[in-house]
Amino acid sequence: MRAKIVNIGDELLIGQTINTNAAWMGEQLDLLGIKVVSSIAIADTREAILEELESASKDAQVILITGGLGPTKDDITKHTLCEYFDSELILNEEVLEGIEEYFKSKGREMLQVNRDQALLPEKCEVLINTRGTASGMWFQKDGVIYVSMPGVPYEMRYLMIHEILPRLKAKSDGGIYHYTVKTIGVGESYLAEEIKEWENELRAEGLKLAYLPSPGIVKLRISGFGSSEKDVKDKVHSYADKLEELIPQYIFGYNKDQLSEIVGIKLLAKEKTLGICESCTGGYLSHLLTSVSGSSAYYEGSMVTYSNELKMRILGVKKETLEEYGAVSEPVVEEMVKGGLKAFGTDYTIAISGIAGPTGGTPDKPVGTVCIAVGSNDEIRTFTFLFGKSRERNIHMSAIYALNELRKMLDD
Incomplete structure (x- = not known):
């Protein structure tokens, strides 16, 4: 499957907020074997949202949307989604009960704008958000999955981990396994020359290699794809072992090692x-x-x-x-x-x-x-x-x- 990530919010465009959501979502989708073909931040306007939804649906099967689901008037994502999917807002009693309990636990008064967050598009499958008051929404149209989530990172991650990723995994036909070998003290071009025969053999086996350079360090990410997670891992690790025999003087760690x-x-x-x-x-x-x-x-x-x-x-x-x-x-x-x-x-x-x-x-x-x-x-x-x-x-x-x-x- 191919996916697009759409992050809504003017604060992302002007640099007021760093868009950490896109990086995390992309990493999680990649692990499921879902290819992220684009990631974009757009303005919180009806026109921008509608234009991006229409464009994204042309070459992706999954569109993940974050932001614009707050209680204030400038958060218009929910209303725009109703327009796009020809739906209307209806009161979801389960969500309303959750919002009431949320405010009760905080010892705060619930206002009408908070109650209105229980108004959700009739045509969506509601994804209950126990970490906040804005629910997730799952739509399907013409074979494309659209999922709208809050922009607050810990709320988005909760919905992704507990609701969205398991559903997408069930629809995916395989998975990707990455293993990163970290080197230091050698330039990217020199390293490529040192391991070119190993790299040719690796690619012939259907694996991929990415060079990820940063100051002083070059990370070598070995990737495999397949329906059998064990077989893919075994193949990737066998080539990582060969690499360690080939350039032990440069390798200092793996994956997230510091x-x-x-x-x-x-x-x-x-x-x-x-x-x-x-x-x-x-x-x-x-x-x-x-x-x-x-x-x-x-x-x-x-x-x-x-x-x-x-x-x-x-x-x-x-x-x-x-x-x-x-x-x-x-x-x-x-x-x-x-x-x-x-x-x-x-x-x-x-x-x-x-x-x-x-x-x-x-x-x-x-x-x-x-x-x-x-x-x-x-x-x-x-x-x-x-x-x-x-x-x-x-x-x-x-x-x-x-x-x-x-x-x-x-x-x-």
Whole structure:
């Protein structure tokens, strides 16, 4: 089946509200093997809604609509759907009872506009929304399914999970299974060259591969489609295993794995602790680590030593080292790690110093030059990277590359 997603609301068009509904709905439909051919946000007007419904029905069998179902006069979706399906509003007693109970539980007075939300198109199948007062509506016309839902994300998701997806699954002739392999430290084009024979074999077996690049990371999404979920999963996983044998040096995780979580798991397994000494990243690496629940079990803390004075006074970096090599150098980050290990009393420390930009670069050390050191009292490893000219990208890349080097050290 082919589907279109229509999100109604002026707030989506002017950027006042981020349209998270479309992304989540698209992901859920894809898992059912339903292809999303378009996703659009439209104005909350009769003309826009009618035009989009007519257009969408020409090349999709499922049209999912969110928004415009509130109690106020500017929410006109329900009335426009009556016009499109040549229907009229009638009072649904079951919905009315639910709305009355909803307001009673909140200790609030129910107004006439709230009561009017129990008025629903006669020709629709009502989908009861226990998370709010706006019901879902299921229509069918000329072989096309139309479903209207509230725009509030948690109400929409409730209806999708409990009412809509099970019905669509029953009508679907198969499912899609995705498995994502995450790589770091290798460019998309170089990676494609490395795995081209594996990719050709994979595609010959009826599987698909998508390259999903982001700063520093390339995700390889392997997809299979079929009526037997087990057979599809087995085939996808067999090719993922082959890929791990082919490029183990680049793979750090799978599906929703995050580097900060993976490093944390490895530190916990070894019962080791970590401290951070940051300069150009300004605390961003520490933010990534503390975003993980339970990180206090292994993460001790950080020092953001932005100035040379603090590098010397707090971390014990030698003045002679700074004068000879500069703050952005492997000798300096090595001394930062040594100072951090002593100050934190941790098993491992990471140090970062770089030129995030857009100013501060020199011919010898252009913007994007970053030095990283990871180490323990037994071993310190240092690295120099050249990332680029974007300050935000350089900060992000510095943090994830530092985490990756610690991950590799923990694996050795």
